[in-house]
Amino acid sequence: MNFLLSVIVWLPLLGALILLFAPGISDHAAKRVALIWSLVVFAASLPLIPGFGFFDPSRAQLQLIERVPWIGAFGVDYHLAVDGISLWLVLLTTFLTPIVILSTFDSVNTRVRAFEAFMLALQTGMLGVLLAQDLFLFYIFWEFTLVPMYFLIGIWGGSRRIYATVKFFLYTFAASVLMLLAIIALYVLWGANSFSLPDMLNAMRTGQFTLDQNLARWLFLAFFAAFAVKVPLWPFHSWLPDAHTEAPTAGSVILAGVLLKLGGYGFIRFNLQLFPEASRFFAPAIGVLAVIGIIYGAWIAYAQTDIKKLVAYSSVSHLGFVMLGIFALNPIGLHGAILQMVNHGLSTGALFLVVGMIYERRHTRDINAFGGLWKVMPVYTFLSLLIVMSSIGLPALNGFVGEATIMFGAFSSPFLGWEFAAFGLLGVILAAVYLLWMFRRVMMGDVTEATAKLRDITRLELTMLVPLIALIILIGLYPAPFFRAMNESVTALANSIGPTLAAR
């Protein structure tokens, strides 16, 4: 028994409580405390990297299991564990949080303590979602993440923040309750007085727990609702542009960086594992939605004049790839999907940071208000270009690795096929269209009066971006270790679903 995962999960919340209740923490100090705290959490999560002896990449099963009975009457356990599917997302979360907190140094100046506390609390929620192996515990963390995010958008957001945050909350909440019903159904149907996911899967595998095919499909859809909204899968995306646009920079980053990933993670962890037959059954339909999302998000992004909204719609498009990868239902697609989740977290997170930086300078996000930044802010623009290119999916950067892998998966999937890959690739073209269009309008062109005196990137901002860009390049050139750590788990999962390669 070891407590590493518990430490990682609960440490941030402890920090949040300290920030809230410890007397005499000034705004200035609060930022520092939060930063150091999140760095400590990051440090605590580092041993998870394969090679430190904690996580064994050669095992497909859950690892570092912590399991204690909690609500005995209904078989709810406190049950944390990690495997190759969640490993990188966990690390992404702990990695992004310090950066996000760093980004608040300049941009958040009111009610700082509360802000940082919510941020840390959010981290606990997200990590909990990724590590919980008890359906009920998972649901608790899942819903809990809404609360800090709700406050972050609602208090520190833009002018339409209230509409955005309420929409965000209600939309996600509405979809999630369906999942709760499905969780209850699974519990009742199984009848083993347990919410344990691994045990349930075991029972399914050994035939002790069989679900009626129709019922399984309904339950699949209930889980689907929760995750599809979170991802968000077209046409359940309409909360996202509002939330992203109104959220403060840090909120957008964490929203795009991690929160959306929880949806994809949920699909992999729950839908695929619990309902293999239904997954196969629905894969083409979801694939179609994913492809529509890819193209639709990209297309609509092109018409935006608000940079953040553009990036938000780009998320819709990019997450479509993730969905396509997941429902390729084969190891390649899943590899790609998981890596692409990490990639999107890095790239889009960085993109939001970059947008936030000019917002701080100009207090507008209108694309038309900018121009010629390349001249006045060369370093900034260079880094932005890298990030944009990563988002476009330029080979040698991370985005390409993920997207290409997903495409290979989708193309060779027995459930999707070449059409899905082809239409998905259209999205890749469109990504170049809208992102370069944005880049052209904002970074290129002549310097206007308004942009002439903008300061180039500060050291603080550089500190935020450099780790992200380092990873963007690293994953672009050498993603193999990332794949290897998840390989066993993903392969085992894919094999449990069914045939992984189409007949040639």
Next chain:
Amino acid sequence: MVPTEYYVMLSALLFTIGVTGVLTRRNALVVFMSVELMLNSANLALVAFSRRWNHVDGQILTFFVITVAAAEVAVGLALLVGIFRTRRTTNVDEVNTMRG
């Protein structure tokens, strides 16, 4: 001997008349009277059933109902008097500042 059904039907009729009174009359005092009529009709049914089972329980119940009715009337009339003091009316339709 008159069948119990007849009594029950009679009581149902009286009860319904009482209900109609509550629903249609606006003078709070008459509304109260209608409520008394309802309780009274329930009592009639109870006593009829008491005879049917040939034990006293139904009658005891009636006894309690009468007591409760009395208490309710006491409180209700006190309230009415209070309201009349502030509003000069016993029309229930004029007591509707809160709605929606």
Next chain:
Amino acid sequence: MEELLFTLIPAIIVLPLIGALINMFAIRDGRRAGLIASAACVASFVVGLTAFILLAGLPHEERTHVDVTLWQWIDAGPLQVPFGFLFDPLSAVMVLLITGVGSLIHVFSIGYMAHDARPVRYFVYLNLFVAAMLILVLANNYLLLFLGWEGVGLCSYLLIGHSFERKEARYASMKAFVMNRIGDFGLMLAILALFQRFGSLNYGVIFPRAGELVGQQIDWVLGPTAVASAIAFCMLIGVTGKSAQIPLWTWLPDAMAGPTPASALIHAATMVTSGVYLIVRSHAIFILTPSVSNTTVYIGVATAFIAASIAIGQYDIKRVLAFSTVSQLGFMVAAAGMGAYTAAIFHLLTHGVFKALLFLGAGSVIHGAHDVQDMRRMGGLRTAMPATFWTYLAGTAALAGIFPMAGFWSKDEIVGSAFHGTRFGTYPVVGTILIITAALTAFYMTRQVSLVFLGRQRDTSYHAHESEGIMTIPLWILAAGSLIVGLINIPGFYFLEHWLEPVFEVAHAVGEPLPFSFTLAIITVALALGAAFIAYQVYANRQWKKTFRDPLTRYLGVFFEGFEHRWYADDVYEAMFVRPFKATASFLSRIFDPMGIDGLVNGAARLVGLGGRGYRVLQTGYIRSYTLVFLMGVVAVLGYFGFATVR
């Protein structure tokens, strides 16, 4: 020896990368950056040359097995892609072309970019470009090729957009990237299909097994299609994008908005040739599908002719060269499509040299004419810049296919293949068109030379001067090259043909050396000379003003309008694709998303709110109405219970 070779190959790529990194982080001075960049490129050339020699020292059959894997790039279960390089005869010649011509362009740029606002950035791009191009040709698998493929796309984007203050540069850069992306879409699809069929992306796995595709079919909306054809067709889309063929050719002329040396490197000598390289590299697939190969030929020849015709109508010195490039690429693509792979590569190499020369010459002219690009404002520059003139003339002769310049040999081989026939048969019509196109080429090049260098200077608002030595020396070197590079596949010896043989052996695609046809040679040269003479007569020694109309307008009328406006291709695309795309985006953004999808979401919320307000009407505040509702409830409940058991 072989170990040395293995270590040298990564160095070819790494050297320019290092140059780029040094310039990016450590250098602020433009000239110094240029020197570093040039040094890196020259070093890369030297290494490449060494490797070439070492490769030549290997036995014939081992030359295709120099395969270096640096690390496993993608390791996702069944999807295994190495970060590995293959140095075979084909990549070897490509390496030499890229680094060789590239080095000269680097050197030339030092002078040309001396007064630029951001020279360091420029040299970074240039080095990066070389590295990307090298990855493209050296990759041992398709995904890594794709990395280089898109990498050059990025670098061209950066280089075209280098002077982003200018509107046309901004737009051209984006157009280039997006159009390339459309082509990349096809290539990627082909790559996906290859993986699905072969379970690997390595050339070494795919080509020997390419024959398995014979007989495989897929069913889709257009009926059953041979897998090989589908894959080849997808690749062809990629080729049309990168090599600026119909229909994806319009980006290349616009790309001239970049600095002229960059145009020389990217849009003439190297990047645009990668499409041709792709076909040749993938010959194992293309030989399986005559239909797609023929399509390739038709696309190539159509592009060659149309682009040549457009070149006639242009006034911009660089634009003429740009269309000439498109046209020449058409030659190469047509050759590759015919199965005349060696001819394609041969022309690729010669064209790389003399087109670089021409572009650099044009750069020298522009440089010397203080950024004037309109040929109508030039004239008579021969006296002001003699070195440029003579070298330019050499390039023109090479391009026009005048004996004994390089272009003569290579173009002749293509035309010859068309008439003589290849594995897919003979192409007399294609050959004829190609000959006509060659004549057109001679015409517009002579027109250009006449307008720029001959006659008198029509616009005297600037003082033209010869460029400095650092710019003219590369011109002389290239001029010399234009003369001698034709010798590498000279009939009778066929050095290139034999050198490339091992590459084509894998898929049994080795062709017979083409017998030299004197008749054909004489006809082509005569036609070219004739065209040149006409052009000289029309354009030289005239006393035009700087805003003259081309005299051909009078003879050709609407046709010349068509030349001048590039056959309205951009307008058609604008109307057919760009505007509908924008309109749809606007519709989705303004109407469909907020009112349709989000409308449903908000509508649901509004419905609840409406319900709430509706309910408030029921809650009248009258106690009597409450009791009425109560009674309704009673009736309902009792109604249910009263009849619940009867049924």
Next chain:
Amino acid sequence: MELALFIITALVTVGAAVAMVLSHNAVHSALWLVLNFFGVAILYLLLNAPFLAMVQITVYAGAIMVLFLFVIMLLGSEKGQEEVNGLPWQTPVALVLAVVLVSIAGYAVFVSPTPALATQSGAAGTSTLTIGAPDEVARSLFTTYLLPFEITSVLLLVALIGAVVLTLKSREGDRA
């Protein structure tokens, strides 16, 4: 004989009830209600409940109705308290519902295929006056029904306090 008496009394009680609801004068309503109570008291007698009949007359018809009359007089609200009618459509709806309610009752009591109320011959046959005699009632009240009885006493106490609290005119520190 008994049936005739029942029918007559029933008609009187129903008539009195209807009249009570229809009277425009609250005093008249009260008096009709008293008549109704008397009729019910007679029915109690018919049902072997003499003690209850007495209680009915003394408590209901006597105490409660007197209290009613007293308040009506006190407030002077025997008339003219019905000018404001916020719900003009209420009466027809109420009547329809009333008819439905009576129909359900009629169905349940008479028509329903499982008539549970059929007088149980044995029990009804032996029904005697004794079950409703005061001593029987008292015994039950103080044995079986001791708890409700005691609760009732507290209930009355609360009602008492309530009546006082709800009408107390002035109180300490009253500023309202």
Next chain:
Amino acid sequence: MEFTPPQTDFATIGPPLVLVVWATILLLVDLFIGNKRTTAILALVGLAAAAAAAVPFYGQTPRISFAGMAILDDTAIAIDWILVLVTAITILFSIDYLKRQAIEMGEFYPVLLFTTAAMMMMGHGRNLIALFISLEWLSIGLYVLAGFAYPRIRSQEAAMKYLLYGAFAAGFLIYGIALIYGVTGTADLATIADQLRADQALRSSPVLLIGLGLLLIGFGYKISMVPFHMWTPDVYEGSPTPVSGYMSAATKAAGFAALLRVVDIAFPVDVLPVWQIMLAVLAALTMLVGNIAAVAQSNIKRMLAYSSVAHAGFILCALVAINVPGAVQSYLYYILAYALTNLGAFAVVIALEQAGEERFDIADLAGLGWRQPLLGAAMAIFMLSLAGVPPLAGFFAKWLVFQVAYQGGFWWLALIGLLSSVISAFYYLRIIVNMYMREPTEPARSFTTTPLLAGVALAALLVIVQGFLTNPVLNLVGQTVAAGR
């Protein structure tokens, strides 16, 4: 004529008895107490004594006494304790409120205790007569409390509406009891069940079923079951706010306790399942109507009133499937969670309500979260808990009742419940929006005093803790549920 003294085990009505005695004494003692705060403290002592009176019997075999009229089992004790907690917190909230609103009278506390005792009796009752009289007892107490702010017009109106509605409903209840008595010959819950088991014909008798329907209505109106809920918003709005809170928490608990007894003991599902579907439909209606109506409210007390209607529906979900193992525990768990949360929410209103008769709108909360961090945070916790957001008590409660409903075969009920709780989230969130995300238009005063804050903090703490201690709380009421049947 022989007289057999009844078997009287006073322990079975221990807590209410203690309260009644204490309240009577307090009524007298109050006359000599000048500072009403002392009366309040004495009332708290009484509550403590009442709670203590049940302690020795917790976890023991159920005791039945008073000719089967009263029962003491863990369910009853749990209800007692919930009521003690609620009443105690109500007293904490009332002390300063009454003074500020100038309606401070010593009688308030004894009446409150009497009413609480009546509510406890609802949990202890095992006979329809006992339940009926207890219900009337607590109703009269509540009429008095609702009208306590006399001569405030709204308070009077609230009392009046409540009384008329209550009396009207009482008529139906007693008629229902009459019909049940008529067909079974008894008012004893357990005997009714025995009769039903024995007699097949009885089970399909329309008279019995109509009687059952009337019982459900008669008790259902007390817990604001739709469509018998319409008194709720008006009464809550008009009553003095602590009384509104008390009503919303305590009355519901008592009403549900009685419903539990009736349904669980007299009409068990295995004998008479026919009421399940009826109650399920009503529960669905209650959840939907309550939540939808609350969305359109701007007055915070009315909003909380409708919210309490909705929560009645949620609790009914567990009642519908009360035969499922763990249902009673879940039921009580919800009642506790709901009582604590709602009471806390009303407390925040109390803290902000000005003297006089002003309406208190949600918009008046603007900026509260920053001006009064503790109060705001507590309110946010209450709202999130009511909305069912983990890890707060309200979430666990909802989970439990929906699981019960699902297990009982009413998956659609759970679905409607879940969806309507999404609707509910909208108006709960609006409160938070106002507290934290809008700037105040004018500097609002607040009246936070130590007892009030203590009460709020206690409630908030319990709301947080209850979720994490779900297991112990479930076990608290789970010991002897089965035996009490």
